[in-house]
Amino acid sequence: MPQTAxxxxxxxxxxxxNQGQCPVRDVLDHIxxxxxxxxxxxxxxxPSRFSALHxxxxxxxxxxxxxxxxxxxxxxxxxxxxxxxxxxxVEYRLTPMGQSFLRHLESxxxxxxxxxxxxxxxxxxxxxxxxxx
Amino acid sequence: MPQTAxxxxxxxxxxxxNQGQCPVRDVLDHIxxxxxxxxxxxxxxxPSRFSALHxxxxxxxxxxxxxxxxxxxxxxxxxxxxxxxxxxxVEYRLTPMGQSFLRHLESxxxxxxxxxxxxxxxxxxxxxxxxxx
DNA sequence: CGGAATCCAGCAAGATACTG
DNA sequence: CAGTATCTTGCTGGATTCCG
Numbered sequence: 001m002p003q004t005a006x007x008x009x010x011x012x013x014x015x016x017x018n019q020g021q022c023p024v025r026d027v028l029d030h031i032x033x034x035x036x037x038x039x040x041x042x043x044x045x046x047p048s049r050f051s052a053l054h055x056x057x058x059x060x061x062x063x064x065x066x067x068x069x070x071x072x073x074x075x076x077x078x079x080x081x082x083x084x085x086x087x088x089x090v091e092y093r094l095t096p097m098g099q100s101f102l103r104h105l106e107s108x109x110x111x112x113x114x115x116x117x118x119x120x121x122x123x124x125x126x127x128x129x130x131x132x133x
Numbered sequence: 134m135p136q137t138a139x140x141x142x143x144x145x146x147x148x149x150x151n152q153g154q155c156p157v158r159d160v161l162d163h164i165x166x167x168x169x170x171x172x173x174x175x176x177x178x179x180p181s182r183f184s185a186l187h188x189x190x191x192x193x194x195x196x197x198x199x200x201x202x203x204x205x206x207x208x209x210x211x212x213x214x215x216x217x218x219x220x221x222x223v224e225y226r227l228t229p230m231g232q233s234f235l236r237h238l239e240s241x242x243x244x245x246x247x248x249x250x251x252x253x254x255x256x257x258x259x260x261x262x263x264x265x266x
Numbered sequence: 267c268g269g270a271a272t273c274c275a276g277c278a279a280g281a282t283a284c285t286g
Numbered sequence: 287c288a289g290t291a292t293c294t295t296g297c298t299g300g301a302t303t304c305c306g
Contacts, residue, residue: 023242024170024245026249027245028164032166037157037161050267050268050269051267061299061300061301062268063269063270063271063301063302064299065268065269067299074259075252075255076251085267086267087267087268088268088269097248100244100248104237104240107237107240108164108237108241109160111160111233111237112156112157112160115233118209119208119209119230121209122207122230123209125209126206126209166278166279182288183287184287187288195288196280196281196290196291198289199288199290200278200279215288218287220287220288221288221289222288223288268306269304269305270303270305270306271303271304271305272302273300273301273302273303274302275300275301276300277296277297278295278296279294279295279296280293280296281293281295282291282292283292284289284290284291285288285291286289
């Protein structure tokens with residue numbers, strides 16, 4: 001028998017097509033985009049209001065902040081709480097699932113920080129090997 | 134004193150600008166793109182030749198495969214070995230750093246698979262809450 | 267304050283064809 | 287077999303403006 005490899009990505013494809021079909025794509029699409037991971041990391045210590053997040057995450061636009069927050073809320077990684085004050089206040093906080101995701105994110109960040117020097121060295125070597133010519 | 138938060142992303146920015154400056158971006162840029170993570174996962178069990186990878190990763194084009202492999206090689210996550218046979222054979226294998234990265238990737242995949250059902254439920258609830266109008 | 271709507275540039279990536 | 291080269295497109299995300 002042909003030893004069918006247990007591919008984890010099953011029905012991979014153009015990401016947008018198999019929305020919700022492939023778990024790998026589902027998680028990769030999250031940390032892949034520009035801001036989502038940063039927002040999750042920012043929400044680690046405490047829940048935050050929209051404007052606080054806007055200040056905390058450098059250079060993000062309100063548009064992208066809104067969009068990323070919606071996606072995270074949609075997937076159940078964070079919850080949104082509206083306080084009907086005047087002007088309104090909206091608080092975002094990680095759900096338990098969001099917190100469990102955060103832990104994996106942090107371990108990845110830790111890896112990045114540990115290996116960053118090695119990566120930079122590798123890059124220099126690679127450039128050097130391809131430049132002389 | 135204003136308790137300057139220890140942001141892990143330091144000099145974040147348009148990704149392309151701070152190439153090699155921000156560790157978080159560095160790692161996110163890798164797993165963020167469409168194919169890199171899948172290639173690393175595929176190389177887990179054994180080194181592979183170009184065409185084997187091309188078959189193993191569904192729907193990837195030769196162009197993107199080449200590009201992703203180059204990036205991974207550049208960063209020292211995998212190594213490329215050319216056998217000067219005729220026709221040539223090229224083998225790709227994870228470096229030790231690549232393997233350590235793979236472990237984090239796998240734990241992320243595991244998380245994705247565990248929580249996929251919950252994510253899908255959350256999505257359904259979210260849609261339901263926004264559809265009735 | 268917390269968004270939504272619109273417009274637009276740039277890049278990632280697909281399709282296709284060619285090469286040593 | 288293992289790529290490279292070129293063209294083209296779709297989506298991501300930035301800038302700006304407006305709203306309850």
